[in-house]
Amino acid sequence: MSPTLMSWRVCQSSCLAKTAQRRGALPSTLLSKVGVKARASGVVGRVSIRRQARWYQSAVRLVARTVDGDILDRPGSIPNPAESLAKPPPEAPLIEVTKEPESPDPSPPVTWQQLADKIAPVKRFREYRPLTVSDLVSPMWCELQYFNSLSKYGKIKRSAQMKRGGEVHKKLELEVHEFVPVDIQTREDGWGLRLWNIIQGLRTLRVTGMTRELDVWGIVNGQVISGVIDEVSYTCPDPELEIALLASAEEAKTGKKDPDQMSIEEFFAKRKSREDKLTEAGPRVYVIDTKTRAYPSLPSAASSRAVKMQLMLYRFLITQLCTDKVSGTAIFSRYGVDANVTFSETFLKQIAELEFNFSQQASSAEAALSSQASTFSELREHANLSTLWDLVIREYKTTFTPAMLSPVLTAVFRTQSMGAYIGQRTFVHDDAELEKHVVDELAWWAGQRAPRGVDIEDAFKCRMCEFAEGCDWRKDREKEAMEMAKAKRGRPKKRKSDETSP
Known part of the structure; x- marks a missing residue:
């Protein structure tokens, strides 16, 4: 894409350490570590936050898929996953089972149900941020593995393959967006960046016919769900x-x-x-997700069910936003930010200086975009999260209507090494299938049922699981398979004489 047709995408570039310390968000020990890193690299005042509370000197785009956005989380603390995610809150401690040497009847081991009675997974693992689309889709591989990973690490570990996939996504986004660092002073500024990136992404879609890394939210059964869509396009991936x-x-x-x-x-x-x-009929909107694979081949249809569910969730969240069914109050409350706090003057000034990076010699559609009221005037009218959210919803309504959203959903597969195109699979949106899955998955997150392992036909997954050795589910399935095989072998065979009628 020509540079003149690229849009800006802002990212945070601010020394937030002292601000965070004043608000009680960072201990002084962490602040000293930040100072050491900044001085060692010769860079002052350009940091970003990850969930692991690690600090980096280079500016990171706030809405990047690889950035979890701790600056957007609840005020007061940035939790360490090993302490606040992997363990329950103080008011609901885990049951500790001890074996007394002198006792003839030791206490039985803690079952999952006993643990769930104390604290639900959504409370234990998602206390400081809402559920994501990945949280509703990734357990489809194996809920027990997902639960055990969260219990042991407090998060899902990013493998080397996942990191390489993130690099491919970053390269694809650079084809559409130009990165521009912006200083932020408060957590509300950070959220303002995020919302302005959504507005910019929607306007880019209307002008160029495509945008990437679009944030979406929705509310399902009282739970806030967030996601980032890889690509939204006006180009039909499967006309037939x-x-x-x-x-x-x-x-x-x-x-x-x-x-x-x-x-x-x-x-x-x-x-x-x-x-x-x-x-x-005018433009139709297509939701597309990019997946990377170690081998240059398409996955089987059965293995593609998770990505289909992911795409259907994205489409559902867009529908909720463009029909104004998502409360900004609920979103900001879940993240713990004050929607009525005015953005800092530094933030407003920097955003106002950004221009839409479109060519002056543009088509009528592009000219219409560049002839809008000045950015500064628009900013002053939406100087806090509450009013800016209203603008986001208006932009969604302008960009999408339910009729424009095509039921054709596409997963594009690329190689992890070079990002080379492998192929694609298309699916058709199914409301009934989506509802059944989401309701069932939320039941597990709410602690209303135990996590499930894989079926016998998917036992190959256990060979790649670090928890396979002590997995009771796997042992029970193996026992069932042996009993079925034994019963089949013990069944008397019919003789030909028995089959012949007298």
């Missing part, structure tokens, strides 16, 4: 499927005969008519 779905919807309305009952002339005439209607 789109036309087939359009034909199916049309025939369902009219009750007209199917293609098998048409003549060749009627079939092609009707197809041409549908293609014209698809073009005349």
